[in-house]
Amino acid sequence: MSNYQVEPAARPQALTKEAIKALRNEQVQGMSRRTLIRRSIGGGVALWLLEVTAGSLGFLWPNLTGGFGGIVKIGTLSDIRLANSNLPIADGFPAYFPDARAYIVLIDTNRQQFVQGDDTTGDGHPLNVRALYQRCPHLGCRPNPCLKNFWFECPCHGSRYDRLGIKADGARFGPAPRGMDRFSASVKADGNLWLDTGKITLGPLPIALGQPGLIPPKSPTGCI
Ligand code: FES
Numbered sequence: 001m002s003n004y005q006v007e008p009a010a011r012p013q014a015l016t017k018e019a020i021k022a023l024r025n026e027q028v029q030g031m032s033r034r035t036l037i038r039r040s041i042g043g044g045v046a047l048w049l050l051e052v053t054a055g056s057l058g059f060l061w062p063n064l065t066g067g068f069g070g071i072v073k074i075g076t077l078s079d080i081r082l083a084n085s086n087l088p089i090a091d092g093f094p095a096y097f098p099d100a101r102a103y104i105v106l107i108d109t110n111r112q113q114f115v116q117g118d119d120t121t122g123d124g125h126p127l128n129v130r131a132l133y134q135r136c137p138h139l140g141c142r143p144n145p146c147l148k149n150f151w152f153e154c155p156c157h158g159s160r161y162d163r164l165g166i167k168a169d170g171a172r173f174g175p176a177p178r179g180m181d182r183f184s185a186s187v188k189a190d191g192n193l194w195l196d197t198g199k200i201t202l203g204p205l206p207i208a209l210g211q212p213g214l215i216p217p218k219s220p221t222g223c224i
Pocket of ligand 1: 138140154155157158174
């Protein structure tokens, strides 16, 4: 590991300029300090690059594969009803789609179809379907739709929303500051619904029970 050599006592040699030069030019045995430092730096840089690449791939993967964060195909209204045959989807009950982290709700139940078009606002009326982000605007839990009253109820702190994600105003309906957030959506000519889960519109301010814009619960009692 070193160029330095101790001379045997029998052959003493002064460390003259020439002797030091000769020692420097001598073939190094094993790995020199310079090579060790170079390899350590190279290894560190390679590890860093690997981590950056893996991190970027992990971040972009959902967008590349059509998962959450990208465009997600939901299907036609018939597909949704078929996949949720135990739920009253035709009556406007929300259907859950874990891949999109969304609830899909038919808005006007007198029209049993989605309407072709694009809706970047998330309102959904032009398409007759609204896609709600599953995340409660209070602290992020997932509200569940209740079959009894057709409202969403958040299991964490009790925020309540009508079936279209509008928050009922008043402390007794929970602490969420607004309605559930919505996704940009489009319905193609073949009737398939697609969501852009990278585009979220914040939900509107709460509406008092009895006021227009909030659908009253179907039952005075809920599921929680
Ligand atoms: Fe939903 Fe608190 S997280 S009410």
